[in-house]
Amino acid sequence: MITFAALWAFLLLPLPLLIYFLAPPHREESSAIRIPFFRHVAQAAGVDPQAGSIIPNRARFPAVLVVLIWVLLVIALARPERLGEPVVIEKSARDVVLALDISGSMDQRDFQSTDGTPKQRLAAVKDVLRDFIAQRQGDRMALIIFGTRAFVQAPFTEDLNSLNGFLDQTQVGMAGPNTALGDAIGLGIRTFESSEVDQRLMIVLSDGADTSSRMTPVNASAIAADKGVVIYTIGVGDPEASGEDRVDLGALQDIADRTGGAYFYADDEDALAQTYQRIDQLNPRIVETQSYRPRESLAHYPLILALLLFLVGATGLHVAHRGRGLA
Secondary structure (H helix, E strand, O other), rough: EEEEOOHHHHHHHHHHHHHHHHOOOOOOOOOOOOOOOHHHHHHHHOOOOOOOOOOOOOOHHHHHHHHHHHHHHHHHHOOEEOOOOOOOEEEEEEEEEEEOOOHHHOOOOOEOOOOOOOEEEHHHHHHHHHHHHOOOHHHEEEEEEEOOOOOEEEEEOOOHHHHHHEEEEEOOOOOOOOOOOOHHHHHHHHHHHOOOOOEEEEOOOOOOOOOOOOOHHHHHHHHHHHHHEEEEEEEEOOOOOOOHEOOOOOHHHHHHHHHHEEEEEEEHHHHHHHHHHHHHHOOOEEEEEEEEOOOEEEEEHHHHHHHHHHHHHEEEEEEEEHHHHHH
């Protein structure tokens, strides 16, 4: 489909006619020879001399050429464009941060896999997270890992395959043996500063109590609530353990309540998978659909054709004048 971006340009088509009829004609004086016996010459030639101007006849070919060139220039000025097929772009309307505890306690093999065999906590979490990430195609997701310190393992991206690659590289203890839950939430809030969407979701998984944060989980969750970040918390591990190995379920529930999220507890791989499925159901994908039609400019074609006609006309006039001179 071909359209014109500046249809108003076609109003210029009659401009040469307006100039032709309204503008004063070009006058040119030419020298003449005065002879005393002019009347006798005129009578001999059978011509009746009269006062007035002479309008030379115009050749049709140059006139047609000028008209064609003008029409082509107006068409180029109207900016003809070829419209392509509509292209639909889906843009995520929700950003998701995954915060994953990789402290030393995540190395324990107290999770039951689907076949009943014991499995490392982190390995079970990674297996479930891969499926969760795969189901969120179109979302922008980031991955934060935390132990003694919190780090951004992967910034916001829509390339979920690369996000899974960063998840595969995560190992127990690579961020330290302790648990900095509050700092992880604070880092997630800072990560959301680059987000341009209103829907902001953070999913925090931890198996211990906060022992090394510079910001308490309570303060971090209050700031998150003020920034419009909804936090879903997942507790894994043993709530009856002692010391750093005891998962602080009360703190996780308090974080979720303060930010308008939800709290879950999972003690095996099946329960963890059901937890992420429930989170997926509570937060379905939200996308903003944008469509556009690519435009290809065609203005150069009438310009090239007008230039070729001009060159043909100029060459023709040059040859004609040269022929007359030789004659």
